[in-house]
Amino acid sequence: MQLSFSPEDEKFRAEVAAWLQGNLNGEFEQLKFRGGPGDEHMFPEERLKWEQKLAEGGWTCVGWPKENGGRGCSIEQQVIFFEEYARAGAPGRVGHIGEGLAGPTIIAFGSEQQKQKYLPGIVSGTELWCQGYSEPSAGSDLANVKTKARFDEAKGKWIINGQKVWTSLAHESDYVFVIARTDPDSLAHKGLGFFLMKMDQPGIEVRGIEQITGTSEFNEVFFDDAECEADDIVGAPGEGWKVAMGLLGFERGVSTLGQQMQFQNELDEIIKLAKDNGAARDPVIRQRIADAHIGLKIMRYNSMRMLSGGDGGSLQKEALIYKLYWSTWHRDLGELAMDVLGPEAEMLESGPYQLTRLQSMYLFVRSDTIYGGTNEIQRNIIAERGLGMPKEPRVKL
């Protein structure tokens, strides 16, 4: 075990910090600490511009291989990048679904042509992506998707029909990746395809869904004879599940370290509040703040274990529990924030329903334990894969 970073890595840290300091100002000053959870609808255009500013400096897709347009950073450097990014208060990344999910999937499973067509737009911060997985009847049971894909020989294209739901940022996205049934008679995870589709077309309609925060970050997406180019299926028809599952693996990557820095910013704000309003003298609040601090510290150590590849290449149990751990921690932080605020917790930034940053956080964290696999699903997976306990029975109705 070796916890410190090498001198070269520390140099890299200084480089990242200096770039951020030199660029996160002027027109971008207002973006500091914005666009995080519960705040994702804010400043979409300015944040897109910021994405392109990052790209100019070579600071998008830092973990991607160089041949795919990335910066080819080592794990350590990626950790450092995301840490410094959050430390500087740089805004939530509008491009994160492309950089974190779509891109890595295309790199791992896509054709040469798909790489040429899609990766540059992600790297340059000009093209945004959204994730079309969930459907009204396919939530936790993702394999139950009903959206259909049929190949139209005359048009030489895939024709997609069906509905997706809870699609984050669909209203701002240029592309969507969709899992849909290529074999209409298939069941569960067999007979699925993984499609890359343009959002701006007559067959796709996006309708915003108002969230608990009163804002709209996610949407319903309707596919009515929507078209997808023949070349834009990733893997073969029928292999969609494999690709989709590979992608879920990318969801808990290095960026979690950056997420933790942002958690740290939130906790710091709560600590400052508690000191200012006297809550820091309440013994129960002291326990809870300390507990949050302890939980976040260990979250970092756990990620370091995850990123170090585990012991002897065995199943990484520390990765298996990670989603359940951080989502629960973050949810509790939201409750702590309100309890530290006391009666001020109710006071809006302004009417009619402009939430403060901590109120947004408090409300938004209720979704952390739902999206990306609910806590209950996480516990099923931990018990089954981590502990070898019997699988949930599947019932045919």
Add this chain to the structure above:
Amino acid sequence: MDFSFTEEQQMIRDTAEAFLAEVSSSEAVRAAMVTEQGYDDAVWQRITSEMYWQAIHIPEEYGGMGLGYIELAAMLEQMGRYLLCSPFYATVCLASNALLVAGSEEQKAEYLTKICEGKLTATLAYTGANGQWDANAVELLASKEGEAYQLNGTLRYVPDGHTADLLIVAARTPGSEGEQGISLFAIPADTAGIDRQWSPTMDQTRKQAEIHFNQVSVADMALMGEEGNAWPELAKIIQLATVAVAAEQMGGAQQILDATVAYTKERVQFGRPVAGFQAVKHQAADMMLKAEVSRSAVYYAACVAEEALHGGDLADQLAEAASVAKAYCSDAYFQNTATAIQLHGGVGFTWEYDVHLYFKRAKSSEIFLGNGAYHREKVAQLILD
């Protein structure tokens, strides 16, 4: 940065596991725990002469193996898993650390060498009867009488205090308070005026003693560090010991999870193993989360402890890392063993099954050196005051 075991560390852990599976079986633990001494001489003999564990993190100049705290933690994890009954924790994690941190060159040369040779067991005795774990715990009085010191008072909750050959004792100058006036002494346990009594405890796998000092006269050679100014050293000794308990707790939290999962896979009700019921699976999943998170906390704290002993950038994080690990692991171990009783059903409540041994060890190790709430308050002081 690389936060995983090296091959050598892996090997140390595996060797420890294999050895303990042999010498610290349920029968062995049960046989040792009902004795007043609390351990089997033959097992301790094998540990000190065949395995050489007592020497693991002692520098080579004192006859040690010169390895680090991470290796020590890897072994403690296994000792916690197997509820090893031995004077190892008291001798190595309390007394050897105390000597390393505060001992004079002569004291180290004499005592550490004997400990490494397996000829000496030892412990740290600093707590009076007031139930505190910080500087306020020190109640024993030390008055200077010419070239010697006279020690008077009672020490309580001393691990293996009735059997240890050497006592590292904290005492305070009469009239002093808190962190002021604290001195450390290394005193052979057979010194005149020392009366030691075993205190029978609910957790029988870890022995405690009460020690009375009645006009005990010790020469100034016994003094460790500076008279009246030893709190910083004692604090560091306690922090190192705290990391060590957390490592044992983590091992226990893992072991009770494994045992519970194995049991629920065997036990059939309603025509299927109870492990298939989601209410059972989810509780087991929570146990695994606690065991893994404990592991992350302990490995990190062990890295910090290593640097605190031998130098490094992380040295000044010891107080925090120790409290972080102890707060988390204390609660995790307790909760895992409590859940284990529930998931075992009736048999979990019997003397015959081992679950209660872990449930009781979890409580005693949670209490020792401060429980979760105590360490959270310490963290709170670091970040809020």
